[in-house]
């Protein structure tokens with residue numbers, strides 16, 4: 001157990017150092033901060049809208065992207081093979097990377113709150129949702145990383161993730177205009193917002209159900225893909 | 234240490250390993266020689282659990298190779314293949330420190346392995362700025378960090394100058410003296426001759442010759458004795474009983490300048506055996 005934590009920490013430290021030297025990836029931090037700046041300051045936006053939007057935005061752009069980028073780059077450079085041939089297990093390797101992605105997302109999210117000047121209320125169901133969404137976004141990042149052959153590829157694959165999950169709910173007005181846009185309601189990011197905005201228990205339970213469903217799906221697909229492909233094709 | 238029995242592996246219907254069989258004993262330096270595309274890297278991948286054989290039996294540490302991915306066995310293996318890589322943005326020290334932690338090795342080892350590969354003083358350099366030969370030596374240092382019982386080296390000295398090559402040979406002999414078993418591939422016949430206890434010549438996915446370098450060379454030596462006489466004349470004899478009288482006569486008449494048999498180098502043996510050049 002202690003050995004395992006030491007290995008996870010070693011991989012985390014390495015990825016952290018590497019990330020600080022990788023401007024291409026680390027500048028994605030700025031995107032959610034930019035949005036927080038635009039939306040937060042003096043807009044009179046309710047925290048029930050601002051908070052879930054920023055969580056989705058931050059975890060999709062920072063968490064999912066960093067996770068996918070650092071996995072894809074290791075594949076591209078052929079460094080993942082070395083890790084796999086060391087006594088570190090795949091779970092330890094992925095955990096080390098996930099810790100970094102989660103930490104970066106949380107830090108960026110906390111900083112983005114600086115741009116919000118209204119009163120903040122966080123319903124307790126939102127905390128549960130936050131944990132589920134964290135697992136969802138990081139596993140999704142792992143999946144995108146496994147699918148990508150290079151850093152460039154992961155940067156392209158991440159774009160729909162950012163648009164649909166990170167920003168999708170910003171266009172909710174379109175839902176009233178176009179019926180097809182209602183698909184957004186099925187998305188986990190929309191359901192996460194429900195946890196802040198809905199007051200009836202049934203909506204909240206359904207929202208958590210949807211989010212768990214999505215997360216389970218992504219976990220299963222990721223595990224399946226992982227088994228199917230060896231790590232370093 | 235290593236045992237392969239009738240191992241087959243093909244890629245897209247083309248056989249890469251075709252009934253490969255050999256054995257490596259504990260504590261020896263085993264040279265795996267073969268022309269480009271003969272299956273050397275494929276064999277190392279198989280021995281380190283990166284590839285599965287289509288058919289046949291592969292054993293490492295007396296266990297089926299499917300066990301080799303277990304952390305306790307990986308802890309005893311060191312690997313440097315021609316496709317291993319360093320993290321380009323990180324320094325040499327950061328690169329080695331990561332592996333030091335993964336293998337749980339004390340800090341002083343970093344200095345020791347850098348000494349073995351003759352790279353003291355580069356710890357703070359970004360690996361992206363290193364030359365090819367220096368990167369290769371850092372990778373070798375990384376493979377040595379945890380003092381593995383079994384070391385796989387895929388062309389470990391390919392990009393090195395003669396001085397560094399010799400230095401690394403010295404380091405490898407030292408490891409062998411400490412009980413490490415070394416499996417190495419090389420295109421460098423000189424290296425194989427001076428470093429390896431035993432070599433196997435691979436061609437078309439199977440072993441065509443195997444043995445100590447000296448005995449291989451002797452086995453393929455020409456059965457001809459060449460004698461240079463005073464006055465520049467050169468005569469040759471079969472290395473056989475019937476030649477004794479004539480050679481004896483030259484000798485008592487003090488006519489001989491030099492006398493030798495023609496022993497081929499390992500490289501020549503290889504060409505003879507495979508009909509191919511090493512490239």
Ligand SMILES: Nc1ncnc2c1ncn2[C@@H]1O[C@H](COP(=O)(O)OP(=O)(O)OP(=O)(O)O)[C@@H](O)[C@H]1O
Nearest residue numbers: 244245249267268269270271272273274275276315
């Ligand atoms: N992943 C793969 N997919 C398809 N073919 C492969 C693969 N790996 C190896 N091969 C083929 O198997 C054969 C053996 O390759 P291998 O890399 O083992 O040769 P090698 O002896 O290491 O050569 P070199 O001295 O050039 O490194 C080659 O014909 C190669 O094209």
Ligand SMILES: [Mg+2]
Nearest residue numbers: 273274315387
């Ligand atoms: Mg090779």
